[in-house]
Amino acid sequence: MSAVSAVQLEKGSTSTVETPVRETETREEEELDVPWQVVVHNDPVNLMSYVTMVFQRVFGYPREKAEVHMLEVHHKGRSILWSGAREPAEFYVQQLHGYLLLATLEKIV
């Protein structure tokens, strides 16, 4: 709601203008999006060369970086490929599943 006041503009004429009023709105504070991470897990069937190619294609990583992640998956069982907002993270996981890689979306705690 806004208050209205009369303002003398010129001699003999009056007009009404809306006086700005600071609106106070009660809104529930939205929960900030917690970062998510895209994790790829080891799989005994997928070829190392295939996994490297998928990382290059999905994340646009250069071959060397893709190989580092591929080797991390191979030796440690998992690698975090990306972290950030949930929506793009879901998109990445969907693409990885399209290539039949074992990938999950995990909330960073």
Next chain:
Amino acid sequence: MVISCSPRWRKSFDMEICRQGDTLQISDLDPFLAELLRQIPQSTNPEGAPGAEARLFSRPAAEKKICAEWKSYVEPELRRLFRSASETVAADLTQLNGNEKSLRNRTLRIPVEHADAWLNALNQARLVIATKYNFSDEELNDHDRSPIGSRRDLGLFQINFYGFLQEFILREISS
């Protein structure tokens, strides 16, 4: 992961594989390998093997809500993608239709633009077969086992043969 699929078994089975322009060519195929190629589309079918179905459509997250949404919205798209890849491969494989005699020294030509579909279908087939027979890591790295013996041995041979084809296609499309 499997490091590579060695073609050591080629000692006993004949075929030549090369790229000619926009075509990947597998020639001098013997009837046995031709039959394994023809089995790719049906090998991608996870029906009757719940483990294989679960592997092809793995859980995207620990959260139940995300998994439920995924099943409704993403999984149908993945099914379409996998089916499309398998159908493309099946269409290419019609070149190998015929009886055993006519399969002798047959050549299969795969357009390079179908390479992604082939990589996908071969991967589906390898994952489904591996899950059906529950092969161990050690078995999956055994590239010398003869396909003659049991259906399980043949399954392992199929995984290796399909892996070798994947390696070849990967090399050709990245060169």
